[in-house]
Amino acid sequence: MQTRLSEREGVRLLREEFEKDGIAIREGVPFEVAGTILFLDGYDPERRVGFEFVTAEAGDRKAFGEGVVAALERKMEEGEAFLLLVDEWDVTDAADLALAARRFLDELRRREVLK
């Protein structure tokens, strides 16, 4: 049986992939969504691009409840910010996560969010 990535491993890996692409990632950045302040795992406030690795270990499931995620997605649909939302249950291994991060950044480039 494969073991899931820990919060720390997942965040480190995502940070590396984003930084390789020139994104200036900062951890624990406050981010307001529908009146709730979220502290994101990685975010570049200037480019408005980042990620959140949702794990039970970090207690994220309570903060990222259904309503908050829906509001967050509305922000993304309106182009206010772009966060790769990773649920630990969707990650089979580190290579999968790295591939997803690269494809996400490619998509942002295709949409000209990133230059």
Next chain:
Amino acid sequence: MIYRVEDFRARATTRLTELRQARSRLAEQRRLHDTRRAELVKRRTDATEELTRALLPAFTVEALAEAARVTGFPGLVQSDFPGQADTESRSLTARIEQIEADPRYRDRRLLRDPGVGTLTRAIAELQEFREPFAVVVERCRHPRLARLLEVGYGTSRYAVAFWRMSYYADWKAGDEILERFGEKKSFAEVLADYLEAVRTLETYDPRLESLRAEFSAGVGLEEELGASREGLRSLEPRYYGLARIALADHLEALPQESLGDVLSNVPALEIPVKKWLGLDHQVRYLDSIRDLQIEPACEDVDREIRKLEKDNLKYQRPKNAGAVFRAEDFERRFDPARTEKLKKRVARIGEAQETVYAFERYDRGSFVRDFLWWDLLTDGRIDGDFIPEVKTHHDAHPGARYERSLDTGDLSAAGAAVSSSGVTRDGLLDAS
């Protein structure tokens, strides 16, 4: 005088060697018990067979009645074995006729011939038709396939946002499936083939299952017919065997003295019956020797080995290097007489085992009440009081002494009888 650790270790090593030798001899006795017991049981079974065949030489109403009369066993007639055989015969015959008339059996060649049978060919054709579709379904097998179908991956229905990890997990799974179909350009094409294959299999497979069930039912009928014919063929030997088993059970349940009474009408059977009884006692006595002598001796030896090994280890530790032992305890523990006693105990067990196993003079047995087979088997020279049956007998006859009957032409037996005639029970070897 005192003894030191070096003395302890030297004596313990010697004693352990002796104990292990004794243990090895006991293990050999255990092994011998198993092989000899199996041999005696086989001989007892053969003796039972010989006896019941002699008492019941044929499976006829007359022979059953005669055997029942001679053995005082009316149950042999009351069980009506010929009647039971007749009932089964009628039932099997009817079933055979029924199967032979059944089209699934009657047309077996037409239906199930391996080359041209209609069922055989229909199954082969369906298997051939379904094969390419089954290959597509098999090739699409993937842990995430069910999810891809659910969310409509590869269709316009797919609505997972690109910022969700599941979007990329779906993408990767879709690519992995697509890679298995070299000629396809997109997952949508694979999906179309997959869905068509599933629909086709849903049509073919129930039909295939039904044909296979029909085939199996026919094969089952052929097998049942074979078994029924065999049942019919073996009917008489089987019921004859059952009657002999019932007879053997009856004889086994009879007290020894009753056995003598019922067989007084057929003196020719005296020796077979005595052999059968003797073998039965040999098996039981061998079991008693193993359970009441070999096993307890093994336990005693094992216990002492464990204790010595533990103490030996204890006195190897530096903190015990200066330990001393009181002469009285030390000498009692390593008394050479204990070794001799153990050797004699093992030898006596071996002698008893050998004597019981080797006995073959069944003709000297008797059907009289209180006849003790142990004394006959051992010529009255081995104490069998460790066996409850033997002890009960001896307690009931405190003054009795085994006297061997002499038969003409057995000079060695006569010599043995003379030598044993002066032996009282007090002077017997103690086999315990």
